[in-house]
Amino acid sequence: MGRPVAATYALFAAVALGGLSRIPGTGRGRAVTVVRLLPVCWILVTIGTCLSVRTWSAVAGMLVVGFALAFAAVGGPRPAGAAPGLQLLYILPSFPPYDPASLGDRLAGTTTGVVVLAVAEALLCAEPGPTTYRELAARGALTAGRCATLLAAPPYALTGTETDAAQRAGQALRAVTVPEAQRPAGPGVRDRALTHTGLATRALLTRLAQLRSGPGRDPGPDVSAVLRAVAGLATATAACLRSGPPPTAESARLVAARAHLSALSAGPPPGTARGCHPPDRAAPAPDFPPAVLRHHAALLEIADAALAMGTAADLAVRGRHAVVEVPLGRFWYASQRAPVLWWHRLRGHAGRRSVFFQNAVRLALALTAVRLVAGVDTLPHGFWAMLATLTITRTTVNQTWSTVRLALAGTLAGALLTAAILLAVGSDTAVYAAVLPVWMLFGFTVGPVKGVGWAQGLFTVLVALVFAQLAPPTWRLAEVRLLDVLIGSAIGAVFGVLAWPRGAHDELRYAAAELLRRAAEIVVATSASVAGPDGTAAAVQSGVPGHRSLQRAVILAESAYAQFLSEPTPLQLSRRRAELPDMDWQATLMTGHHTLWGSDRLLEPPLTALNPAAATSAGALGERVAGRMLLVSAALDPGGDTPASVPVISPGAAALAPFRAEPPGAPRRYYATASWLASLMTDLARIAHTAPAPAVDDKTPGRR
Structure with a gap:
């Protein structure tokens, strides 16, 4: 149509968001994401055009834009997948010529490319979508409801079939088993709440599976009432997740x-209403034997998990308009607006220990250096060098060097083929125009499958076919392409060496060690508060020393774990087998979550004082668990021992025996504390990939 500038930007917009980007999801989901990114594309093209007037302004813009786009990966898999393509849409206009008058054509071409790509994604890739995370959570809630119903009625037990179903439903909610596009990883209220729903549902399923009643053992009307209420809430939660009414x-x-049930377990003083003893006095001996109190404590934990699941599900569906009453301590994000939550997410990762921050700094510095070299030396087609840096730089030294070797070999082969084509065809642009779509189909189909060497070689020929239509071509175009890739690869490799050269490997170990250190602080503070002389906490919920530090440690550990999983090269896999034998990092993350939840639950009013024997036992158990956490933390720390020396925490009966102690006159709150600490010991046992603890025979009417 005689508009080469618009044509160039249309083509590269489609290549950027359709080929260079890796936006997860179905075709229609990607189409929606691409359309939503159109305003961002306009902004990037405009900024790049305006800053290309001077090399220094283009370099400064590359530093800021490069970091911002890479750091946007903290927003979830879609921003992370789109970031490389968006980088290209700034890189392309940031090179000469400085021509603000062509901004209209550039924006028109960008819009055309993005819109046509979105239409193609929606129409040509209309595959059925996978099961959503909301549906998986709904299925898990239904399974929990069935388990609770069976436990509340004769024969008061779960069969092996129901136990296996609960285990499968819980495993289905793990992030590693969910397609990337379906993971609720965003910073908004709904995504945070959906993540919370999945965690609460997993906790509920696990606790129900562990609450095994013997056939014919009636747990009593009060316990059955709680289980029936749990079953009703679980069923209503599933309906809510499927766009039904809130489970109010x-x-x-x-x-x-x-x-x-809590008041029933509290054991009121003689002559007073049950549950009305003053908080500054220790509760007298309860009316129930310790085995029953332990069973009641387990039931109250199940009820707590079910309530958290129902509240989180309503938040996930309705956001800030949720109907169910929301406890702001646990659901602190429920009343926050999107900008505040985004700021909270960005601030949480604004540090050198965040893998997202490391990757953003590494890539921004590498791209800035390439832009500076291209501007100072007037490198022809310098944006090819930046494109090479963008596609080659990896998070570890070995990954980067391996990728560079393959990329250079592929580029050399592509350059030789390009030179032959240019010499044979000459300036006949009609041939290049006819071959280009066929070659694009071949290149974008074979390249991602064959690897980076094939991708670079095929892309070298592709860009030659594009630029041969814009200016008279010579065989030297292939030489320039090879030189650009060499320069971009070298700079990318240098910054890969200088900036955090081992990727997420060491960061995962450090983050896990820090998480366990913070968790140990929370365990000590919470058990000391429970064992306090007046039965009250020195500070409740968010005021517990280290509470916010543990929340941040969990966030950083989850990001490091996600980055570690995204480095699946043979070298990284062999390193995992050699240096991280049988490590269950998921159990480490769950330990952090369980510590936070249990601490919140134990410090909720009403607060019951413990007698001296129970207080001493609770404090000792807390110190015991914290000590085990510190042992595992010291072994995981990269500056300490090797991961092979991670102590194996036995989950057997001998290790759990102290948590089944029965101090005389201990109230239900003591048994709730012991149950929480015992579950943390089980989590620690899973970190070293040992078998979970077997069911303990409590000889209670409601549990064995």
Whole structure:
């Protein structure tokens, strides 16, 4: 149509978001993401055009834009997948000529390329979508409801079939088993709440599977009422996740049943209403034997997990307009607006220990250096060098060097083929125009499958076919392409060596060690508060020393784990086998979550004082668990021992025996604390990939 500038930007917009980007999801999902990114594309093209007036302004812009786009990966898999393509849409206009008058053509071409790509994604890639995370959570809630119903009625037990179903439903909610596009990884209220729903559902399924009642053993009307209320709330939660009504009534029913069982377990003083003893006095001996109190504590934990699941599900569906009453301590994000939550996410990763921050700094510095070299030396087609840096730089030294070797070999082969084509065809642009779409189809189909060497070689021929239509071509175009890739690869490799050269490997170990150190602080503070002389906490919930530090440690550990999983090269896999034998990093993350949740639950009013024997036992158990956490943390720390020396925490009966102690006159709160600490010991046992603890025979009417 005689508009080469618009044509160039249309083509590279489609290549950037369709070929260079890796946006997860179905075709229609990618189409929606691409259309939403169109305003961002306009901004990047405009900024790149305006800053190309001087080399220094283009370099400064590359530093800021490069870091911002790479750091946007903290927003979830879609921003992370689109970031490389968006980088290209700034790189292309940031090179000469400085021509603000052509901005209209550039924007028109960019819009055309993005819109046509979105239409193609929606129409040509209309494959059925995978099961959403909301549906997986709904299925898990239904499974939990069935388990609770079976435990509340004869024969008061789960068969092996139901136990296996609960285990499968919980495993289905792990992030590693969910397609990337379906993971609720964003910073908004709904994504955070959906993540919370999955964690609470997993916790509920696990606790229900561990609550095994013997056939014919009636747990009693109060316990059955709690289990029936749990079943009702779980069923209503599943309906809510499937766009049904909020589980308001079912949540209120469980709150009432839970409060009744809690008051029943509290053991009131003689002559007073049950549950009305003053908080500054120790509760006298309860009316129930310790085995029953331990069973009640397990039931109250189940009720707590079910209430968290129902509240989080309503938040996930309705956002800030949720109907179910939300406890702001646990769901602190429920009343926050999107900019505040984005700021919270960005601030949480604004540090050198964040893998997202490391990757953003590494890539921004590498691209800035290439742009400086291209501007100072007037490198022909310098943006090819930046494109090479963008596609080749990896998060580890070995990955980067391996990729560079393959890329250079592929580029050399592509350059030789390009030179032959240019010499044979000459300036006949009609041939290049006819071959280009066929070659694009071949290149973007074979390249991603065959690897980076094939991708670079095929792309070398592709860009030659494009630029041969814009200016009279010579065989030296292939030489320039090879030189650009060599320069971009060298700079990318240098910054890969200088900036955090081992990727997420060491960062995962450090983050896991830091998480366990912070968790140990919370365990000590919480158990000391429970064992306090007046039965009250020195500070509740967010005021617990180290509470916010543990929240941040969990966030950083999760990002390092995600980055570690994204480095699946043979070298990295062999390193995992050699240096991280049988390590269950997921159990480390769950330890952090369980520590936070259990601490919140134990410090909720009403607070019951412990007698001296129970207080001493609770404090000793807390110190015991914290000590085990510190042992594992010291072994995981990269500056300490090797991971092979991670101590194996036995989950057997001998290790759990102290948590089954029965101090005389201990109230239900003591057994709730012991149950929480025992579950943390089980989590620590899983870190070293040992078998989970077997069911303990408590000889109780409600549990064995």
